[in-house]
Amino acid sequence: MIGFKIIKKSKLSKARLGVLKTPHGEIETPAFVGVATQATIKILTTEEVLKTKTQILIANTYHLHQRPGEHIVAKSGGVHKFMNWPGALMTDSGGFQVFSLGFGSDHGVGKILKEKKDIVVKADMQPQKMRITEDGVHFRSPIDGREIFIGPKESIRIQEKLGADIIFAFDECTSPVADYEYTKRSLRKSHRWAKQCLEYQKTNQALFGITQGGKFKDLRIESAKFIGSLPFAGFGIGGEFGNDKKKMAAMIRWVVRELPENKPRHLLGIGHPEDIPKIIKEGIDTFDCIAPTHYARRGVAFTSEGRLDMNRRTFLQDKKPLDNSCDCTTCSNYSRSYITHLFKAKEITGMHLLTFHNLYFFNSLVAGIREKIKKGKI
């Protein structure tokens, strides 16, 4: 089980400083959660990940169920031992894949809409590659095409075998192009599944419920009230955030207000650098985002100057580190020129150096915010 202690509440915002105690160590919150979907931070060894100031990782139920299978992981003694990660771990429930492999893939959209789409997901519609029923989701494996059914029970069973410290209830992340009726029906289903997850769970892992409701205020509030009233160890805030990122903070506010004060809140899948201060000010304790790792493989460095695309030829002439104000091993030892050369030459070391830096940068950014909360500046 976990314990959560709030050390300080900001007087300027909803931000709070806390300690999340897990069987694998204490996490200072607010904290960034590194995304290790396939039980790896792509390109880094776990020993390296530890050096990026990463405190906690999130792996994925759907992916690990499909490959290598949770029994393989269980035979190694759980994900921690399997991947040699001594720190805290979460597993996502597979609920996001209902969206990302479903309507998200069908319509080419993410959980924040970037451009206007004509498509609308209406009640009773089904994604092309899966079937969502009242009991769960029939996925079609992108690896070998076989059908994989995951419902609340299956998700919990898998997550129990994986053995992370914190697990999530199975839900459906709805699409930003879903209409009110679809989102409402989906919400009710996710709520029912949430209760079932609580009933099915046998281990003493910390089970977090996930609130949904999309961009609709009444649904967001309804979901937060309902999920918040259940005996979860903590809460995830899931779902889509419409087409205007500026409204994200307000949407989080609708939800956080309804959640129990003394339990941890995890914002699922959000956290570009510009979002981080905003979500923390809304009372988010932990959050995960693929940005630092995903963008690193595209050659993008996150720095105090903003994003730098290391594929750009001009950086070949630049002998400065990625970020002058960063003391990670990448910035201490390597130049922009060298990293750009590595990307030009398609040498994986470039991705390695960027992945390391980006994670370190995100963790440092959050550490800086913790410091500001401590000093009463945020």
Place this chain on the structure above:
RNA sequence: GCGCAGGUGGCAGAGCGGUCAAUUGCACCAGACUGUAAAUCUGGCGCCCCACGGGCUACGAAGGUUCGAAUCCUUCCCUGCGCA
């Protein structure tokens, strides 16, 4: 010196009488990526302009044939291979 093959946009390499400012790949430029099926995707890429249209200069060089040529002919220059 003779014979054969060939010279196309930054590079590689299509095209072989009109639909070609010229397929495609690389490079280059710009953009995207937020609970990771993705080390990916999208757009641009001769010059100029009152730019979902128009003008100019282009396929080694110079001539020629033709209504019309990167595409056919002649000469020249250059490259590779073979023979001397």
